[in-house]
Amino acid sequence: MSSPDPALLSINAATVRAQWSLPDIISGLTRHGIRGIAPWRDQVAAAGLDNTARRIRDAGLVVTGLCRGGMFPAPDREGRRAAHDDNRRAVDEAVTLGAQCLVLVAGGLPKDRAGRVVSRDLAGAREMVRDGLGQLHEYAHGAGMRLAIEPLHPMYAADRACVNTLAQANALCDELAPDGADGLGVAVDVYHVWWDPDLRAQIAYAGERNRLYAYHICDWLVPTRDLLNDRGMMGDGVIDLPLIRSWMDAAGYRGMHEVEIFSAENWWKRDGDDVLSTCRRRHADAS
């Protein structure tokens, strides 16, 4: 397997968010010759939307995605409407930033305002996701912004996302907007889907329908010490990244490779420049 084109490297801002503000991250990417970024909405808000859009444009960065919208399920109509309103704002922000897509994390079981799960109705939550996604897609389609559903690992089914396999994400697209050219697609994050025996087939299926909007990489560590913030740098774990990249390539994906690492005890504690140079090297050697 040959190394990936270094120009395809993008960095999800979460990877160095503990070290740097968003303007610092943009400067850092420029310094390291990295050409893609995926910002998070809280950091965009902190730096100012228009200011961020200008900085990103000036730096010549591709915005491989805005993180994130979604979180559709809620215990009542008011909560679901609030989610929809927030998601429309996210679409508008993605448009302003010139993002290739708005990344959607579905949301898990309905929670009350204090953030406590208040339902065990997983099938019902999945229906809320479908309904909310359909409604948001209408808006986003009008705004010219693509929505990328990101299936999350099953260990997040309760509290973060009840869309847990690429097959599920594909089924949602099949139902709501089967042709990816209509602005509904998927984000494939290896951390969430690497274990799936059906992964190759589902990537191919998504590719045939022009749905592969984003590709996120990192690694799965053994042992994994925390469910949320113990992701590994490419090469430090057990995911066969070149293999999955070859499936993405074969399915027609030509977009960037976005490194997204939540790592409270390791990478978030290191110097940001060290993290970025490691990302560059590992993208070349181990992805």
Add this chain to the structure above:
Amino acid sequence: MSSPDPALLSINAATVRAQWSLPDIISGLTRHGIRGIAPWRDQVAAAGLDNTARRIRDAGLVVTGLCRGGMFPAPDREGRRAAHDDNRRAVDEAVTLGAQCLVLVAGGLPKDRAGRVVSRDLAGAREMVRDGLGQLHEYAHGAGMRLAIEPLHPMYAADRACVNTLAQANALCDELAPDGADGLGVAVDVYHVWWDPDLRAQIAYAGERNRLYAYHICDWLVPTRDLLNDRGMMGDGVIDLPLIRSWMDAAGYRGMHEVEIFSAENWWKRDGDDVLSTCRRRHADAS
């Protein structure tokens, strides 16, 4: 949904293993009027196999499963042969104990003798599982012992089991011994499969083929603080246990409901009798 028959309660010995030896657990179950047990091999060995078999027989307990065999993948032929030899011993022990099945955890990616994962070939590991399982089934069939493949949650794919969905377990049975009457079936543990959008259909599929050998219950806590040892008591988490039980019932499962809770920071720190009485109550009220 009506309460389950209290006579169907079984206790996996791991639930109180931090408090009690296996003889103590057997006495405890008798004291609480609980009629099923699933012992672990290390505790059986510590108490002596024949001694344990006699105690269980004297107590009139149903052995809903022996934990566990499996762990098929290994980096070399010698390692796979060692696994096979150990698995044959596990079958023999299950026969001596009169277990309804030997529970199989497939094993994850191949590890060296120090327990370090030495391969990223997940598909290859799955082939080793199929081959090892086929070989073991021949032996177990001759010995009259049923093998129950237990799909483990995808978060264990790397280090514990690369069989991660009931669909995968069903596919293995389809290939190796399609009729459950031939001694190859599945153990459905809600902790591992509750998130699966395909669960109801796969339980029904397994039921039609007489493959539902065991049903394990506990709960998924939000938040989950540890990948391995933070399982919840029924009713304390987000799994819709009566719903999944209704799917098992509809699929023809008439076996016991085995409570299996690994809980380093909570239930393993409580008095064993408190744990057992809570299991009884929650089996009735929240399962």
